[in-house]
Amino acid sequence: MAKITIENAVKKFGDFVAVNDVSLSIEDQEFVVLLGPSGCGKTTLLRAVAGLGLLDSGNIMIGDRDVTYLPPKDRSISMVFQSYAIFPHMKVFDNIAFGLRMQKVKKNVIRERVQRVSELLHIESMLDRYPSQMSGGQRQRIAVARALAIESKVLLMDEPLSNLDALLRLEMRAELKSLLAGLEATTIYVTHDQIEALSMGDRIAVMKDGEILQYDHPTRVYDTPSHHFVGGFIGNPPMNFVSVRVERHEGRYSARVDGFNIEADDNMSDALSRYDGKEVLLGIRAENMEASKTPLDGALAVEVKVIEPLGSQNLLTINTSQDTLKVSTHPDFFVDPGETIWLRFPANKIRWIDKDTGAAITPDIEKLRA
Amino acid sequence: MPYLLVLPTLLYLAIFFAYPMVSALQLAVQADVRYLNLRAEPDVTAERLPGTIAMQTVVDIIDRERGEEELASGRTRPIFWYLVEAQTVDEETVTGWVNQRNIFVESRTESVTGRINDGEPVTEWTTRHIRTMVNDFRFNSALRNTMLMIVIILPIQFVVAIIMALVLQAQPRGSTMFLYIFAIPLGISDLAAGLVWYSLFTQRGFINSFLVQMGILDSPFIFIASGQLGWILLAIVLAEVWRATSIVMVIVVSGLQAIPRDYLESGQVFGATLWQRIRYIVLPLLRPSLQVALILRTILAFQVFAVVIAISGGDVFTVLANETFRWYDRGDGGYNNPNVAAAYAGLIMIISLAISFFYLRAIRSQEETTG
């Protein structure tokens, strides 16, 4: 059992606060991805869990044990480094066996375990070679094999795929996912690649400036970002944000943009009442807008600036008076730049964002239940 | 263009490294001597007879003849020719003519023997200088002391240098200051270092001052004296470790900086203790740096000279470089014999080259196995 609990973790480097009062709870055998741009503190947090940099304050529990100040070797963790950190002076076998040797495991057990994990990663034919003769992808496999060999309760991965080229990364991503699914280890996986995070994680913790903005299942992080930043960071293209003014007509709230009203969902009424007459951001994903070449009821007429045929979709760039929108349409949807089209904003796909805090405006859950 | 820019350096190094190296070997195995060949007729243009005669050979005069020689001005002057019977360097007897410039006779007309005193300058190969060097009563102790110093100093230096480098690598507060302090000896000459340690080890020096003040000794102990080779060696070893460990330290620190931190951290994650990380990760990865430092230090150890003179005076304890100097020295204490000095220089060179070659081969064979 290795539930990981981080409580109020703070880590500073001089004046720079790398991790700012972060609390995070990870279930046993769960796969959690720490996602964020570089410098957001995700790697620092991972290293704190590994014991490679002690926290300035806060606690880390692995299982029932408080490990805050323990050295890495007493934490029953293993790790895959971004640079792989495969020892160049040891053969592949010795690299994979390294952790086991340090634990003074019996020789025949070592041989058997190394054999097993190397078969798992399809590197069993390279055990006698030195890493210097190997490609990036093969080294990556060695790094993973070495981490799996010690069968620790916690597996930490620091951007393991970021040094691979795009095609290999795609391949390894799927392979790693199926491999890790069969493991019993609790995994923390750090990446700046939102697609990796969405495709692999049981849950994603999105970090920015040393804080966790949202910690949820991938689909919820994608569909209902809790923060302006999360919506903008995740998704390709990122979520569109439009500056709107909240107005109230006949008891219903709507967003006014360029003389047009976008109706809000009924359950938003209470939450939006505090913003009556104020500017907020309206967030909507490119694929959630309905585009039409003919006038539609309740649709905003806009002029197409750019059209980018991307094969699986045609991506339109559209300017409102203040903002730029990306609209994803079916590949058959052909328009010329300068043409006018009509956009509909489905109320249930809209995220409302407080312009000052960046936080999402959500219906009060208690009231909703009642 | 680039060739033009490196050319001066290469030329300079060729003149001041390649030429002296060859020249040192030449001086060591060559001697400038004069030999004489007798002539078939009493004439300077006559055919030379085979068989050379060494200088100072005593010869029997069989016959003599007064000839004339033409000067550059066109005038002539008389010159005596002697028919002599002489032993050649190969101990064969030859008979032939020699003129008065090449032979010393008591009387031009009366003497029946003479002594050859001039001849053609010839450079010949000889082992004489090497024999002189090897047979010199100081040679064995110089060689032994030099080797002993290397064997004792190098391991100490490497252990201390690695510790210094690891301390710096741990980056304690003020590590830039520590780096500067650790690097100070880089700029200290061996003469100054020798004098510094002389001040500690001399009879009325600091070590004795300390021991007597602490009441450990009643009167100063004489460390530096002819019977005290062990103490002299200790003083020299300490001075050399004090002075020359910094170079090794700098090389090791550079090597350490080239080891990615990830290697050490992954060692930590996979359970290696500090000692295991040093033993299984740091030292193996540091090996190229250590090997280069080893070559450098071994070769530089043959230059130890002023330290020895400053501490011991150079007579009670001697090393190869000191003997080189003694044989070259044209002053009171020296033998003024550049050839033997060159023999010592050549010996040092050959040992240095052999050591470098040995190390480099060792490195290469390791690289072949590690690929």
Place this chain on the structure above:
Amino acid sequence: MLFLRKSLPPDQRWALFRNWVRRMGVYALAILISLWILLPIWLIATMAFSTRSNVRSFPKPFFPDPISTDTMQFFLNAEGILSSTGNSLIVAFATLALSTIIATPAGYAISRFVFRGRDAVRLGILSVRAFPIVILAVPLAVTFINLGIYDSLWSLALLHTALVLPTSVLVIASVFASVPYELEEAAQVFGCTPTMAFFRVVMPLTLPGIAAAGIFAFVTSWNEVFAAVLLTLTNRTLPAQILFSLDKASDPFKFAGGFFMLVPSIIFIFFIRRYLFSMWGQVTK
């Protein structure tokens, strides 16, 4: 000292304690090694600034009392010291100038151009760096005698230049390598000739590093004693003069002389400390 906190579980306190011990151990070692290096310097400095009677006294004081320039003055006024110091300065400056002039173009070429045999040139230069001067000095002395330039400060400077040249070239090459070639190209794009670009852009940026290489040459020449005693007879440099005076010299002379030779080294190392690693640490395979 977090490990003293009673609220923590014992295994954590133990881990923190070990961390603390390790950190303190590093400090202790750093201080110990510093003392090992500084203490002998302190002691000889004590002697150099004591009165001569204190220098001769036994047991010796570990602090200068009273502080006096008597011993230093005695040393500096000794026969041949001032003139040999002058000689040393001449040789050292000549070495500095000559090595910089020869090494700068070579360093530039090695760092900027990819040419056939560059690695061989690098390796060759690197490999002569360690060559014992003992080997070079004897045959060169004989050659200098034959050429009639023996006992000349300039011929000694020539030899010292050979001694520092390999290191100078490598240091200067690494200094040039630290200035991106794009800067030169940019200067050329904006109207400089290649020569102008070198002098207006590269030179100002590399001057400190080249100066460091020059200081290194100076210190090496200032310290060098073996070639100096072999190549000079009447025009002795300072180390040669001290070495030749040793067997007749009194302790005050030796201590003051040792200290006098030490001072420039300590100061110079301070100025070139940034370049230590490119100077002595280069281990190219």
